[in-house]
Amino acid sequence: MSTTHLTQTRGRKWRVAGIAAAVIALPSISAAALTTAKAPVKAKIVHTPVSSPLRVRSDRPCPDNMAHVGTSCVDRYEGSLVEITAEGREVPFSPYAAPNGKNVRAVSRAGAVPQAHISMVEAKRACKASGKRLCRAGEWKAACKGPEATRYPYGNTRVAGACNDTNRVSPMNVLHRGERTARTMNDPLANQQERTVERTGDTASCTNGYGVSDMVGNVHEWTDDGSFRGGYYLDTKLNGEGCDYRTTAHAPTYYDYSTGFRCCADEGSLPDES
Structure with missing residues (x-):
C-alpha cells in the first residue's frame, strides 16, 4: 500500500502583534503665546541597558x-523534530x-506526536543539532525510575494504563494483515491508527518526581549504547519490566514505527531555552 498522507505535529503558534502608531491632533497656538513661551527645559536622558540577544x-x-x-539534564518529553529549510x-x-x-534538530515539547521511524544514528544527529546528545543508558534509566528508583515511573507495581501500554491496537494487523517487513513497518499510516501512539504528556500518570513523561510505553527510546528502552505501546514487558525494558536486537541504523528517542545533556551546559 502506497501513501503520502503525512500530518504535522501540533506545535506552538507564535503570534506577532503589530504596534499601531497613534496620531494625536495638536491644538493651534497663538502668536502671542509663542512670544511669551518659556524656554523649553532640556530633557534628562536616561540610559536603559539593552539585553544582549546572545544565548x-x-x-x-x-x-x-x-x-x-x-549531574544530567533529561528532556521531559519524547523527542520530536523540526526541519530547517534552505532559508x-x-x-x-x-x-x-x-x-x-534531512536537516533536522530535536525538540522536546508537550502535546506533540513523538517522532518514530528514527534510527539511533539519526537520533544522535538530531540531538547534536540542538546542542544535546542521545541519553546514556545509566542516566536514561535513572530518569525513568525517578527519585525513588522504582521499577515503573509511578511505582514498583505495574498499573495497566498508567502509561500508554494497555488496550492498544497493532497497526500491522489493521493495515497489513500481520505482515512485518521494512516496508509495512514504516507505513506512515501505522501510528495514525486509533489506540496507538499518544501525544507527549497526555498520559498524565506516566511520570515521576523528576517530571519526565512517557519513559515507559508510547515509543521505544534509543540510548547511546545501541539499545532502545522503555518499550512501546504494544509491549513493555517482553524484554524487561518497565524502566528495565531493553532491546539490543537491532543495528544503530534500524528504524520502524515503534522507535523514538529522547535527548540529554550535562548540567549547566545549555541556555535557558533549548
Missing part, C-alpha cells in the same frame, strides 16, 4: 524543558516519516 549559559543546571537528574526557517517534520538525511 548564554544559565546559572540554573537545566532549562525548563529538561529535568535535572543527578533557515524551522518547520515541523512529520513524526510519521523517516528523517534520513
